[in-house]
Amino acid sequence: MKENSLISESIKTVVWSAIERFSVQVIQFVLTIILARLVAPSEYGLIAMLTIFIAVAQSFVDSGFSSALVQKKNRTETDFSTVFYFNIAISLISYIILYLSAPYIALYYREPLLELLCKWLGLSLIIQGFSVVQVAKLTISLDFKTQARASLTAVIISGLLGVYLAYSGYGVWALVAQSLLNNILNTSILCLLTKWIPKFIFSVSSLKSLFSFGSKLLLSGLLHTIYINLYSLVIGRKYSATDVGFFNQANLSARFPSVSLMAIISRAIYPIQCKIQDENELLLSSFKQYLRMSCYIIFPVMISMSVLAKPLILVILTDKWLPITDLFMFLCIGYMWIPLMVLNNQILHVKGRTDYFLKAEIIKKIVGLFILVVTMPFGLTVLCIGLLVYNFFDMIIIIYFSKKVINTGYFEQFKSIFSIFSLSIAMGVTIHLSLLLISNIYLQLFLGILIGLVFYLSFSYWFKIKEFNFLLLNFKKIIQ
Structure with missing residues (x-):
């Protein structure tokens, strides 16, 4: 009976998770197709060249704490607030490092435009740092409906802007604008809908407890992120x-x-x-x-x-x-x-x-x-x-x-x-x-x-x- 109840609960959560992911992904996929028709492969390539650097920085922003909060049984408000402030600090540090690295990234690929693209796209790190705890709280409560509302609204509005800019001839900047607006809207809506406000608490012991779990996920995630994006790094250097x-x-x-x-x-x-x-x-x-x-x-x-x-x-x-x-x-x-x-x-x-x-x-x-x-x-x-x-x-x-x-x-x-x-x-x-x-x-x-x-x-x-x-x-x- 317990196993049947477990599967039944899984079906309910998968349905809302599916609604959130499919609605977002299908719309995003359609918008990607439209953008692919309007933007040249070489302009897609410029964004892809930066993917490894943005993705590595994003791994540090979460640091495995989202999964650690979900996995921990007796989580407290102190845990949530501590992770929130830590994520904000790490996101700021990550962006500063990425900003300072931008000229060298452009030099590596021999593409001067990448310096400016990197500085703008990197802003997403700071934006996403504000929503890590909100996503974790919604996942713990199996509330994928709220995540669906936030993601769907963000992807539709940002996607329409991206298509308009691409159609108007803005090329690669259409992709940058779409990405930034999507992150801004998604984070803002999540913060409004969860109605969670962090307390002025930061616990070193809580951080250590969560980091013992999350640090290994961080290192594992970094290895995986670097590897899957290494191909773009190598191809960008060796090919066009x-x-x-x-x-x-x-x-x-x-x-x-x-x-x-x-x-x-x-x-x-x-x-x-x-x-x-x-x-x-x-x-x-x-x-x-x-x-x-x-x-x-x-x-x-x-x-x-x-x-x-x-x-x-x-x-x-x-x-x-x-x-x-x-x-x-x-x-x-x-x-x-x-x-x-x-x-x-x-x-x-x-x-x-x-x-x-x-x-x-x-x-x-x-x-x-x-x-x-x-x-x-x-x-x-x-x-x-x-x-x-x-x-x-x-x-x-x-x-x-x-x-x-x-x-x-x-x-x-x-x-x-x-x-x-x-x-x-x-x-x-x-x-x-x-x-x-x-x-x-x-x-x-x-x-x-x-x-x-x-x-x-x-x-x-x-x-x-x-x-x-x-x-x-x-x-x-x-x-x-």
Whole structure:
């Protein structure tokens, strides 16, 4: 009964998390498509060149404290206020360092405009520093509805401004304005809706307690952030801004479905898993259910996108982005394994074993750096194949460490998702064969999606895949 109650609670939180993420991400995706049509790949490339520096600074702003607040059972107002003031201080320091580094960043890439772009984009660090605690409080209370209101309002208004500026010929500055306004609005609305005001309290002991958990997440997050953005850093130095734009667009587009869906699922179930962190059997059972459900949703999406890569790009992004087809195809296959990585990572957070998480990240990034060095001389396509290979190593390494705390290893996890994987592959083959009979790209895209959807759902019903029945049952409950 407790397990059923837990899953029921998960469904409710996932629904609101999905509404918030999907509404924001879908609108953001549509706006990105419009901007991609109005802004040149080289201008996208300029923003992508700065991504690693902004992302590293953002990692310091949070410092792992948001997850630490959620994970801690007996959190107090002192904890919240301490984290708030610490985050503000770190955000200011991070921006000053980024501001002073801007000329050297521009010199490294040999792009003078990057100095000014860096100084403006860096302001987002200070803005986001004011909302870290608000997001943590809403996550703890499973209040994704409030987050949805803030995110949706911010992305619509900022997106419309970005499109207007891009249409008016402002180029890369349209992207800068959109990003800054989005952060300003989101932070302002969160502060207004949460109605939380920090007390004039700063506790060193509270900071130390939270930092013992958060510091390992910070180091792990830094390693991951640096690695995933290292490609733009290397490509920007070795190739052109246009190449950076191509890679960045392919990478963002391929990551979008799996990362967004897992963000919905993981942040909804994380507070719930933290509540049962000491009930090992219940935690293990729920972990397996979440793993199968995540793979059931994400595997077919990513395989379909890989098979339909060319018509997707031509229809959505236009032929000026056609060179990213092969990059996109390989990256979709690599990112389809995100559910296993994310849920195994998260279980280490839930159990408080951020030391294992840090060790895993160090090993993974050493492997990833080796793959990057080996593939770098051979062009963008080989670099993306290298990323695909890295994702397999990522999955293997993190499962090794998660097995130490949840007692389910490679065989058990792969066995539990094998039927879903097989069904998804069969669906992909069916879509590919159907494309051979159609020449029109619009029909290829429409019929490819329709055939894949019908095939996947029909055979899910035929083979009695329990995730299909579970989703169907809960869908009926929601609409009634």
